[in-house]
Amino acid sequence: MFDHYPKWAQEFAQKYLSRTINQFILHGNVHDLVPLQKKEGTDFVRLKSFLSEEFFGARDYVVFYDRSSGIYFRDKETQKDFNRALAGRDSLVGTDYANKLPKDPVRVFSLLEQYFRVRIDNKKSIALIVDYAETIVPMNEAGSTATEDRNALVYLSRWAHDPMFLAADFTTALITENLADLNKTLVQNPYTNEIKINIPEQEQREQFISHELPAEEFKEVSEVSEKVVAQQTAGLNFINIRSILSNAQQNKEKITHDRLSEAKKELIEAEAYGLLEFVETDYSLDDVAGHTKVKEHLRHAVSALKAGRQDVLPMGYLVCGAVGTGKTFLVTCFANEVGIPMVKLKNFRSQWQGVTEGNLEKILGLLKAMAPVAVMIDEADAYLGDRDASGDSGVSSRVFSQIATFMSDTRNRGQILWFLMTARPDLMPVDLKRQGRAEEHLALFPPHTDEERVELYEAMKKKTGLKLTEDYVPQVIEQGLKSFSGADMEAALTRAKFRAAAEGKEKVTPEVLDLALNDFLPPTYPEEVELQTLSAVIECTSKELLPERYQEMDRSEILSKIEELKYRIG
Missing domain, CATH: 3.40.50.300 (P-loop containing nucleotide triphosphate hydrolases)
Structure with missing residues (x-):
């Protein structure tokens, strides 16, 4: 019956049809498009349009509410009906809401509850869609919740378990991006159910690309296939993908692997509010x-x-x-x-x-x-x-x-x-x-053998871009006269470059390199370093991955030494 709906909507429908719950929290990818399968193909519509025109399409009345827009309606008939009810209330109570509707949750929910109860008595079916629900009942500790938030929470909780509302064809759909942004009391209410809308999978992304650009048009804007674009856009939603396709069309810039990767990186970092950062390097x-x-x-x-x-x-x-x-x-x-x-x-x-x-x-x-x-x-x-x-x-x-x-x-x-x-x-x-x-x-662990020390020197020489006047491995490194970690080595070689630059030279002579290495004094915290090293030894889950000098060490002695170092360091 609901096969043409996405999975989350099928779950939504099945749970509602159980007739035990009438309040649902939709969270996750809520600002994206919704794929809707039709005889002529898959269409993609906004979430609120999908809910009001398709999912709740058979309802007599569909009402929307958010703090910014206030109350609004799916169609003019619902609006006229609501205005008539409101005019009657104004004449009885002496208010003027018919001319200026309130936007704050408490007065809005008070009006809606009276309206819903009258229409439910008349056997009407109703759906209420509350967008940006986190601004209505935000996450707060119980003691710090504002009076308005508490009152809004009471209304929503009451509607969720009121026998009159449960017996009627009535549904409240609360929309929020992050479930953690909502009041815990509401989320944990046994009469409220949460439905997660996931970011589209590869098959859906491929369908969307075909929907946005027919095959011939797609070939004109992309050097890679639809399947590859769908694979490479994992983590992006439909609106993100539309942005990539539109940019290629409008700016006449063909989609390539590199441009796709860069666009994906920028879009995901933006989607994550800058909380994720892609790590990139040319090293292996x-x-x-x-x-x-x-x-x-x-x-x-x-x-x-x-x-x-x-x-x-x-x-x-x-x-x-x-x-x-x-x-x-x-x-x-x-x-x-x-x-x-x-x-x-x-x-x-x-x-x-x-x-x-x-x-x-x-x-x-x-x-x-x-x-x-x-x-x-x-x-x-x-x-x-x-x-x-x-x-x-x-x-x-x-x-x-x-x-x-x-x-x-x-x-x-x-x-x-x-x-x-x-x-x-x-x-x-x-x-x-x-x-x-x-x-x-x-x-x-830091380098221990001659080979390891020389290998580290060569690697850091490459990383720092150190240019020598001749091939040279300093004695202090080759013979292990001074201990260098990777960070120490990088810092010391950078100082050698600094000395050469001070003399107006691009290349570093062996003499200057020896001076820099002998002069370098790394910050010395011997007990802290020993504690960190022994902690790594005791933590390692593979004996063969440990250097030979640590493989046969008695673990109880290491633990005793760690405790002693912790005590001494404080």
Whole structure:
């Protein structure tokens, strides 16, 4: 009966027909177009048009409300009927609402309730569509909810379980982008049901492209096929795709792989309110110095992904190691080599009540739609919060719960690859590090052998663009006379370039390089670095990925040393 509806609308219809619920929250991709299958093909319409003209098309009255526009109607007949009822009320009560309708929720809901009850008595069928519902009943702690918000909540809650409304052909549809932005009491009400509208899948995107541009017209504006465009636009909604197609038509700029990738990046970052940032690099794992066994392990993951064996991949990686060991660089290089987009989560926390959870809900929805995708979270011990965090009205614990639940969804295995990076894995909650979330723990260490030190030097020489007057490997590096992490090496070589530039030279002589390396004094925190290194050792989930000097160390002795270092550092 509802086969021509999208999945969410079929679910909506089935739940309403159960006759036990009349209030629904539509959330997610609510500002997009809705695909509607017809005999002549698939049409794409706005959500409110779909609800009023198709889904509730048989209702006698369809009423809309939002704070900005106030009350408005599907058709003139409904408006005339409402105005007649309002005129009668004005004459009885002495108000003048027929000439100037109120827009605030409390007075609007008071008028609508009286109107609905009279029309339900007359056996009329009614649908009320409330847009931007988060502005009517926003997320607030109970003690801080304004009087107007509480009153609006009472009206909506009453309509949801009033026997008269439940027995009638009456439905309230509340529309909001983020479920977390709505008052929890309303969301958790057993008489209210939530329906998620997802970002379109590949098949739907392909249908939309064909709908927007017939095959011949499409060929004129694109160098890649419709199928490829549909694949490459994962994470975008129909309006985003229309924007790409329109830009190609209007500006006579053909769609190419590069332009498509750039447009997708810009649109998704905008869609996520700037809370997601695409990580891009020209480097590959070949440019990572040292960490030979870790690179080999990651390359096996690359092969599995390219072979379509998502089932063998871990849900996520915990990458740990002392500061300067190249955690971020390694992960970035992996993403470039595997050929899937990598995004970095920016600060989604807000001082305003409910906004943090709403931001995170939006981000997680986009990640699911963009799959396959890699997600990088730097300083994960500080970023992700804790289940037991307090002092911020429970925001940190709710954020932790949202992320932990999402990370453990096994349907995302091989689709969303998490990389949590930290120098202090001991500070991270066990819930995030356990199997089923960040399953594979990789530990990175500073170079230890002569070969590793020289490899790091060569890699950093390339990264910094250091030009020497002759091939030269400094003795201080070759013989290990001074210890350099990757970050230390990069800083020291940059100083050598600075010295040469001060002398008006582009190339660095061996003498200047030796001077810079011998002069360089990295900030020294030996106990902190040792603590970070031993924490990485104890955290690593694969013995063969550890350097030989750590493989046979007694774990109980390492744990004792870690506790001693923590006590000494304070």
